[in-house]
Amino acid sequence: MSSDEKSSNGPGRPPKPPEERRTENHGLRLSPKEKKNLRRRAEQAGLSMSEYLRRSALGGEPVRSDAKKKAVRQLSAAGNALNRLVEAAREEKIGSVEGLEETLEAIREAIARL
The missing domain is CATH 1.10.1220 (Arc Repressor Mutant)
Incomplete structure (x- = not known):
């Protein structure tokens, strides 16, 4: 059995397909x-x-710079809070809160751009 055909008998990561293995090397002078x-x-x-x-x-x-990481965390927290409000409004636990779904979508888009 060739090394390309070997299966993993032990713990750990399964072997990568041959086309994904990093076998090439390129020197870089710095x-x-x-x-x-x-x-x-x-x-x-x-x-x-x-x-x-x-x-x-x-x-x-x-x-992702520290500033981007912080922004993602803050936007995610705001999105989660808005999501809970949207769900509560849908379940009629609170009055209608117009614009929450649009705001939530805007937050998701902002996170994706980061």
Whole structure:
């Protein structure tokens, strides 16, 4: 059985399909200052340097800044509160609250843009 056909007999992650395995390597020359800067950014993002560079180079978002993370948490909390109000209004536990569903949708869209 080839290494591509092996199945996992032990605990842990199942093997990736061959097309998803990272087997290629590309060297990158950096100055010590550039490397230090990249390492700092990767650490701030909670990523390895390889993953940080891969995401940056391939168009992914390498990090969410602390401000974005805080905004997402705050918007999520506001959205959850509005969702509870909408549900209470639907169940007629409170009077009609016009505009809550539209506001809730606006919050969801704002979170998605972050």
